[in-house]
Amino acid sequence: DAKTTQPTSMDCAEGRAANLPCNHSTISGNEYVYWYRQIHSQGPQYIIHGLKNNETNEMASLIITEDRKSSTLILPHATLRDTAVYYCIVRAYSGGGADGLTFGKGTHLIIQP
């Protein structure tokens, strides 16, 4: 799976949109972009994923650039409960192979009151 690069930490004011960038310049055509977050001492929580098109669900929006080399996770109205480590992961669906996710160090997002 392709490697990703994320900022180590970010701050965002409560109520504002939080925009978390991710670079994945070596992504392959069959690799999806996944986002998970991990609140302190809990298991990772799935947020959203996408291939080419922008995606939106009840938690967040995912914007993927046309060349697919980078993406941005958007939390539209951040709350204090969104303080967590956010992981960007690229992942292929390999026929018959293992599907272990490769986590980097992620971005520690701190929502300020």
Next chain:
Amino acid sequence: DAGVTQSPTHLIKTRGQHVTLRCSPISGHKSVSWYQQVLGQGPQFIFQYYEKEERGRGNFPDRFSARQFPNYSSELNVNALLLGDSALYLCASRQFKDPGQGVGNTIYFGEGSWLTVV
């Protein structure tokens, strides 16, 4: 619906002992994976099981083993515990092994089992 459930939530073991951690996947999920997360790092992949067979293994020593049961639940076993095995052990499940691009491929995690080796 219940998510991925793990037990125990916390445990303390002594160096050299053996530990068994248990996981029940989301109902209908046939694939289970195990991850180790040491403090300050992201989770690291240990094993994946599908239909009771090992389908993938990360870079972990043979002291680590796992199995999957007919009801798709799973156990992770670690022998000859070392201090460095202290970590959060996460179980994750998904519906299918290779459904292509379908929703059955999303991986969901449990809350983990905190293991402290003293």
